[in-house]
Amino acid sequence: MAIKLHRVERPEEDFQMAPMIDMVFLLLVFFMCVSTLAQADKSKEVTLPESLESEVAEDLSDRGVVTVDADGQAFLGERSVSAAEIKAELQSSLEQNPRLRVTVRADQETSYKDIKAVLRVCADAGAYEVIYATHQQ
Template identity: 30%
Template sequence: MKFKRPSASDNEGPQLAPMIDIFFLTLIFFMVASVYSQFERNISIIVPKAASGEDNSRYPGEVIINVDKDGKFSINNSEKSISEIDTILADISSYYTGQPVIIRCDGDSAFSNYVKVFDLCKNHSIENVRIATLGESE
């Protein structure tokens, strides 16, 4: 029986295929994670709790309008005036009829701020409007 002796040519170094697989799996993970991180969550806004509050499913392309406790409005982490929000909602409603809008109003904010945004949605025939709340258990 003849056994083959290990030679210098058998030791070719580390295998690259598993390293490339790990690299691409990590790349895919961060690409997917970045898509989910685009859902806007302004952590300075504390939405009120509601007994019927639930975590609804998210829709692609939904517009999230944040209203902080000082009455400042923002979309996509940039502060907007009420007239700018009116223009944005007018453009959106002209292109997309069933566009979902989520109003995240701080619990300490004046109710009139919520009414302003809701009124703009109604004026532009946007009917898919939701109010962000927390459930009682959260």
């Protein structure tokens, strides 16, 4: 005796595109914001001096960066600034965030008198935790 099997016809499931479009839109906005912020934090390229004793900080929050190129010119980000502008920016930043730590990035060809001038401005602004950046060998 043969058994008859009936196939159950299932309706095709529709693929919902609206949630997919929403997700793609959110990812697009996210990456646009992140790329804009990455450009804002960009700093002038310098060749840092090498050190055997350098340590890479684990906590990079609450950092301000001042860069000094080989000619002794100071930069905040990629913007060239004077000593008075550095002091004003640091004082403003320290008022908003008293835990701010300043990283001084100086080219290995920079004379010490130019680095000392920037360190003096940082001290005059009230930044007492200043970190001198070096490249780990």
